[in-house]
Amino acid sequence: MNKAIIILLVLVALFIGQIIIERISRKKALNKLYELISKKEFSKFEELINQKKTIRALGVFNSEYLKLNVYKMQKKDNKIDSQILFIKNNVNMNKKQKQVFYEEAFGYYVTNHKKNEALQYLTYVNDNCNEYTYKKCKTLYDIIIKQDVSYLDALLEEIKDPGLSKNVLLEKYSLIIKIYENLNDKKNIKHYQELIKDLLK
Numbered sequence: 335m336n337k338a339i340i341i342l343l344v345l346v347a348l349f350i351g352q353i354i355i356e357r358i359s360r361k362k363a364l365n366k367l368y369e370l371i372s373k374k375e376f377s378k379f380e381e382l383i384n385q386k387k388t389i390r391a392l393g394v395f396n397s398e399y400l401k402l403n404v405y406k407m408q409k410k411d412n413k414i415d416s417q418i419l420f421i422k423n424n425v426n427m428n429k430k431q432k433q434v435f436y437e438e439a440f441g442y443y444v445t446n447h448k449k450n451e452a453l454q455y456l457t458y459v460n461d462n463c464n465e466y467t468y469k470k471c472k473t474l475y476d477i478i479i480k481q482d483v484s485y486l487d488a489l490l491e492e493i494k495d496p497g498l499s500k501n502v503l504l505e506k507y508s509l510i511i512k513i514y515e516n517l518n519d520k521k522n523i524k525h526y527q528e529l530i531k532d533l534l535k
């Protein structure tokens with residue numbers, strides 16, 4: 335066999351072997367991290383996720399993004415704010431990662447009524463995400479932050495569509511409830527809360 339072909343086959347085999355090793359390492363790291371999260375052993379989680387071998391296995395963005403979501407689980411607002419800033423300013427992200435991160439950060443700020451931050455990240459969503467995602471986030475901003483009730487008629491019309499998935503319906507019911515909260519309409523708030531309970535059965 336030609337020597338050049340042999341060398342090429344060896345290199346391909348090494349490359350495939352490296353990919354397999356990386357996938358095994360990634361799976362092993364994730365399993366251990368998820369185990370610590372489920373046991374609420376957050377100090378051990380922090381130690382493990384900050385290790386160089388874990389960061390190598392998961393990648394920088396995935397490591398930092400997972401930390402962000404664990405801080406959200408713990409409701410540690412100061413750490414959440416710091417982690418969002420750290421990711422934005424220090425982590426190199428591809429297009430898909432930017433879309434995921436900016437939408438996530440916006441969602442955190444808007445649901446916690448942090449107007450300035452929500453507006454800032456809505457701008458990032460507009461710059462980095464598709465039109466559908468931006469419109470969805472803009473609707474959230476208008477209803478939650480600006481207490482805009484003008485979306486109600488459209489939402490009530492949209493939920494009549496029998497083809498809506500469960501998740502989409504839950505999302506729209508939640509927006510309708512928020513609008514009725516803005517209107518202080520307790521009767522309709524209760525009605526849509528019951529509809530959500532029925533969907534979740």
